[in-house]
Amino acid sequence: MKTFSYTIKDEIGIHARPAGLLAKKAKEFQSTITIEKDGKSASAAKLMMLMGLGVKGGDTVTVTVEGADEEAAAAAIEEFFKANL
Amino acid sequence: MTVFNGKGVYGAVACGKISVFKKRDAAVKRYHIEDAAAEQQRVEKARAAAAEQLRQLYSKALREVGETNAQIFEIHQMMLEDEDYNDSINSIIASQLVNAEYAVALTADNFAEMFSAMDDSYMQARAADVRDISNRIIANLTGAAGESGGVEGKSIICADDLAPSETVSLDKDKVLAFVTAHGSTNSHTAILARSMNIPAVIGVGEEFMAAAEDGAECIVDGFTGEVFLHPDEETKARLAEKQRADEEKKRLLQELKGKEDVTLDGRRVRLYANIGSVDNIGAVLLNDAEGIGLFRSEFLYLENSDYPTEEQQFTAYRRVLESMAGKQVIIRTLDIGADKQVDYFGMKKEENPALGFRAIRICLKRPEIFRTQLRALFRASVYGELGIMFPMITSVSEVEQILAICEDVKAELKAQGIDYSDKIEIGIMIETPAAAVISDRLAPLVDFFSVGTNDLTQYTLACDRQNPDVEQFVDTHHEAVLRLIEMSARNAHEHGAWIGICGELAADTTLTETFLRMGIDELSVSPSFVLKVRDTIRRLDLSK
Numbered sequence: 001m002k003t004f005s006y007t008i009k010d011e012i013g014i015h016a017r018p019a020g021l022l023a024k025k026a027k028e029f030q031s032t033i034t035i036e037k038d039g040k041s042a043s044a045a046k047l048m049m050l051m052g053l054g055v056k057g058g059d060t061v062t063v064t065v066e067g068a069d070e071e072a073a074a075a076a077i078e079e080f081f082k083a084n085l
Numbered sequence: 086m087t088v089f090n091g092k093g094v095y096g097a098v099a100c101g102k103i104s105v106f107k108k109r110d111a112a113v114k115r116y117h118i119e120d121a122a123a124e125q126q127r128v129e130k131a132r133a134a135a136a137e138q139l140r141q142l143y144s145k146a147l148r149e150v151g152e153t154n155a156q157i158f159e160i161h162q163m164m165l166e167d168e169d170y171n172d173s174i175n176s177i178i179a180s181q182l183v184n185a186e187y188a189v190a191l192t193a194d195n196f197a198e199m200f201s202a203m204d205d206s207y208m209q210a211r212a213a214d215v216r217d218i219s220n221r222i223i224a225n226l227t228g229a230a231g232e233s234g235g236v237e238g239k240s241i242i243c244a245d246d247l248a249p250s251e252t253v254s255l256d257k258d259k260v261l262a263f264v265t266a267h268g269s270t271n272s273h274t275a276i277l278a279r280s281m282n283i284p285a286v287i288g289v290g291e292e293f294m295a296a297a298e299d300g301a302e303c304i305v306d307g308f309t310g311e312v313f314l315h316p317d318e319e320t321k322a323r324l325a326e327k328q329r330a331d332e333e334k335k336r337l338l339q340e341l342k343g344k345e346d347v348t349l350d351g352r353r354v355r356l357y358a359n360i361g362s363v364d365n366i367g368a369v370l371l372n373d374a375e376g377i378g379l380f381r382s383e384f385l386y387l388e389n390s391d392y393p394t395e396e397q398q399f400t401a402y403r404r405v406l407e408s409m410a411g412k413q414v415i416i417r418t419l420d421i422g423a424d425k426q427v428d429y430f431g432m433k434k435e436e437n438p439a440l441g442f443r444a445i446r447i448c449l450k451r452p453e454i455f456r457t458q459l460r461a462l463f464r465a466s467v468y469g470e471l472g473i474m475f476p477m478i479t480s481v482s483e484v485e486q487i488l489a490i491c492e493d494v495k496a497e498l499k500a501q502g503i504d505y506s507d508k509i510e511i512g513i514m515i516e517t518p519a520a521a522v523i524s525d526r527l528a529p530l531v532d533f534f535s536v537g538t539n540d541l542t543q544y545t546l547a548c549d550r551q552n553p554d555v556e557q558f559v560d561t562h563h564e565a566v567l568r569l570i571e572m573s574a575r576n577a578h579e580h581g582a583w584i585g586i587c588g589e590l591a592a593d594t595t596l597t598e599t600f601l602r603m604g605i606d607e608l609s610v611s612p613s614f615v616l617k618v619r620d621t622i623r624r625l626d627l628s629k
Contacts, residue, residue, distance in 0.1 A: 012207055016214070017156055020163040047160075047167045048196055051211060054203045 002065045002074035006081045013056035018084045023047040025080050031067025033077060044077065086317045087296060091264070091289035093310035094275040097335075098328035099262035099284045100321065103301045103314075104240035105294075106247065113223060115187040121179045128174055128185045131225035136165050138221065139250070146253045150280040157249050161218050170196060186226050193219030213274075217248035241305055243297045247274045257281060262305040264312050266294045286310050337616035342373045346619055350628040354601060356619055357413070357609035359587055363401055366408045368612035373619075376413035376470075378535065378609020379587040380405060382458065383420055386427050392454060398461035406469030415472035415512065415535070415609075418458055420444045424551060439549060444477035449486055459494045466506035474512040474535055479519040484530045516540035516588075521569035528580035534573055535609070538588025542566050561590060567599065574603045585609055594621040601627055 008014065014022070014035075026033045026044035033044035037059055042049035044063075055061055063081075065074040118124050139162045146155035164170065170192060177188040197212035239259050244251075246267045252274045263278050263285040278285035284307035296314055297303070304313040304324045308331075313320050346356040357378030358369040369377060385393045385401060406414050421427055422443020435441040448455035462473055475487055491511070498505055515521050516537030524534065538561075539550065545565050548555045570586070577584040585607030590596060592610035597618060600608065610618055 015207060016160045016211060020160045023163060023167075046169050047163050048169055048199075048215075051208065052199050052203070054205055054208055056205065 011057040029073035031073040089289040089312040091286040093307040097284035101261040106244035113190040134225040349626040355607040372615040402465035413470040420476040463505040472510040524573040524576040534584040536586040538590035
């Protein structure tokens with residue numbers, strides 16, 4: 001299992017567009033990718049739930065990756081956060 | 086006439102007839118089914134059709150409103166594929182043995198509610214997206230897809246609310262404006278209206294939809310957020326004029342921003358703007374003026390209850406120079422008196438203030454006021470391209486006195502080790518017939534002339550600007566005034582000075598050709614006239 005934390009820099013947070021892209025990215029991997037904020041969590045592959053977390057700029061999220069390709073998936077998702085959020 | 090108020094999301098005016106947007110029948114019936122698998126297959130088919138429609142909508146949006154705005158339809162496609170969303174539909178069908186339409190509608194309600202309940206206006210607006218994709222699936226299930234709203238001809242589309250897909254689906258050439266009873270400025274519909282350049286007013290309330298009917302006359306003012314139903318003649322005339330002015334302005338902005346001020350035969354003119362306060366700089370930049378040809382420094386005195394300090398003035402001048410980033414800024418020294426009175430100057434009441442103690446006359450009689458302003462100006466000069474000009478000149482000796490004071494102030498600054506620019510241009514206003522007549526003697530003393538046509542006309546024609554009874558005798562195109570300007574231009578050029586016009590006449594496009602033929606080098610007009618004058622300049626051919 002791989003875990004990392006990230007503080008959102010984008011002012012609006014995980015809004016529709018990045019959520020959509022993140023979900024797309026997450027589906028590329030076999031591993032289960034979970035985003036957690038303040039005790040609420042959602043699968044990164046699920047667009048609506050992801051948006052439902054209501055992650056805003058300044059919020060810190062914890063990302064957990066578990067599965068066969070967790071190494072690559074964690075790296076890719078972290079990369080995605082840095083580039084888009 | 087009834088006026089409704091909402092929020093304008095795109096500033097423009099539209100007049101026309103209403104077309105009430107008919108939603109696809111969203112009322113979904115619930116009924117019992119036997120074969121859950123078959124019903125789930127119906128959903129799957131409808132969902133695939135919806136995805137294909139969204140792909141097409143995305144291409145249409147890409148062409149019409151650009152990539153950023155088209156993305157919403159990509160997101161809609163992703164929402165259609167969302168696992169939880171689809172699981173919810175399928176499990177409702179399987180567990181309750183209900184029809185597909187109902188399962189989709191119920192799922193839509195649940196997800197929309199989740200978004201509506203969030204404490205974030207952006208996410209709340211996403212509820213509309215969920216309903217939009219769900220209605221699309223339902224329309225495909227019932228076979229209602231593809232039917233457009235009842236729009237005929239070019240009209241003002243009125244609806245309770247418009248989904249982004251509905252907004253983009255509409256034929257842009259048939260839409261004059263959008264008016265919705267609900268909706269937020271954050272909604273994609275509002276954003277799309279903005280990028281489609283269509284006037285839109287949202288959130289006018291349900292009363293409007295109750296009163297609106299197909300074919301009713303209506304005016305939408307996207308600037309103020311007002312919607313006029315059955316407008317009266319006066320309102321129609323007023324808004325038609327507003328619409329005309331706005332369209333003209335936008336046309337000029339689009340066509341002429343960034344373009345050079347040059348005639349067809351290659352003659353370049355400097356087109357500057359007049360301002361009366363630091364706050365107007367935004368308008369100068371927006372309208373793309375090449376510089377500031379007249380910055381009236383009076384506001385510093387008029388806004389104050391005591392003489393503005395050197396520091397106060399320095400700050401203001403520096404701000405203007407810095408904001409204009411290297412473009413020339415010509416600041417006119419104090420022009421108070423006549424119609425502009427300031428209490429703390431303690432001036433006597435005059436019989437004839439226009440011919441009285443004003444402008445440079447005050448400065449020369451009370452040099453301490455003048456010196457403070459000059460020190461502030463010279464100090465600020467290192468922050469840009471400064472020009473200083475002096476108002477109400479009538480004689481050579483006045484100019485000589487002014488120049489002597491300037492030299493003295495510079496020497497004083499130098500002694501104190503304070504920097505000033507050595508590129509400052511010094512000019513005088515030509516606004517008295519005297520100055521124009523002796524312009525051959527004034528020109529060698531200065532870098533430039535700037536013609537103040539309002540005062541020059543008043544003094545030449547002996548017509549008080551403030552007296553409405555003599556208005557009919559004021560001919561702004563009077564030959565005497567034009568001859569004085571021409572004379573000044575000739576004399577300026579003979580002595581190596583340049584000449585501009587900063588009075589109201591500079592914006593009179595019926596005279597632009599006359600001025601250019603006289604050899605006027607610069608025209609300075611209100612920011613809102615810059616592009617209109619540029620338009621005129623660029624159509625002129627002086628070789629003919």
